[in-house]
Amino acid sequence: xxxxxxxxxxxxxxxxxxxxxxxxxxxxxxxxxxxxxxxxxxxxxxxxxxxxxxxxxxxxxxxxxxxxxxxxxxxxxxxxxxxxxxxxxxxxxxxxxxxxxxxxxxxxxxxxxxxxxxxxxxxxxxxxxxxxxxxxxxxxxxxxxxxxxxxxxxxxxxxxxxxxxxxxxxxxxxxxxxxxxxxxxxxxxxxxxxxxxxxxxxxx
Numbered sequence: 001x002x003x004x005x006x007x008x009x010x011x012x013x014x015x016x017x018x019x020x021x022x023x024x025x026x027x028x029x030x031x032x033x034x035x036x037x038x039x040x041x042x043x044x045x046x047x048x049x050x051x052x053x054x055x056x057x058x059x060x061x062x063x064x065x066x067x068x069x070x071x072x073x074x075x076x077x078x079x080x081x082x083x084x085x086x087x088x089x090x091x092x093x094x095x096x097x098x099x100x101x102x103x104x105x106x107x108x109x110x111x112x113x114x115x116x117x118x119x120x121x122x123x124x125x126x127x128x129x130x131x132x133x134x135x136x137x138x139x140x141x142x143x144x145x146x147x148x149x150x151x152x153x154x155x156x157x158x159x160x161x162x163x164x165x166x167x168x169x170x171x172x173x174x175x176x177x178x179x180x181x182x183x184x185x186x187x188x189x190x191x192x193x194x195x196x197x198x199x200x201x202x203x204x
Contacts, residue, residue: 051174053196055167056160057203061125064165065157067202068129073099075106075134096134103198105131108152114159126158131198136191140176140184147184150175153195167199 057064075096083092100106107129114126132152140147155169172195176188 046178048178049174051171053167053169053171055196055199055203057165057167059165059203060163061157061159061165064167064203065127068157068199069107071202072103072105072107072131072198074110075099075108093135100133100135104136104194105133105198107131108134113156124159126156129155129157131155131195132191136187140187143181143183144179146179147176153191155195155199165203167203169195169199 059067076099079095079099080092083089083095096106109130111128112126113128114124117124117126130152137148137151140151150172153169153172155167157165157167160166172191173185173188176184
């Protein structure tokens, strides 16, 4: 290594860089733990115990899928737009009640999980649904908007190994119970019954 003489210019440059480095290190040391603590203070966690339900049918996937979709209507958002544009909330409510009759439930969306599996090993018969009632969701969300995490209820219908249909979902009241609101719990308990009765009926 060749030693070079330290000129005044080199010395000032070295001193400036050293001070900047020390200042940055001091700033990180001072702010790092505090900043991390501040971030963590914004996050809270609670355990959630969920009751999972599996309903087996003796009927085929196609039969049960057809029965479900003929019994429960899909909510078509475009049907609500004219009411919302006019500010006709009563009309929108009446339309939602019509779509939910007679079971009191509607299909808000569906996802073809089985077709997606064609990308990895081959297609299967499996459809995920978002099943619920917009008006029921509103009655819970007004007490705690976080209720929207669990509404609509996610239900999957798939073909079992023996060719028959299977429903799986998480009991609504076990999820909504996390919110600790008696009014929400009451609505969720009714949703428990309505959803189970529907799936049992279309699968029999």
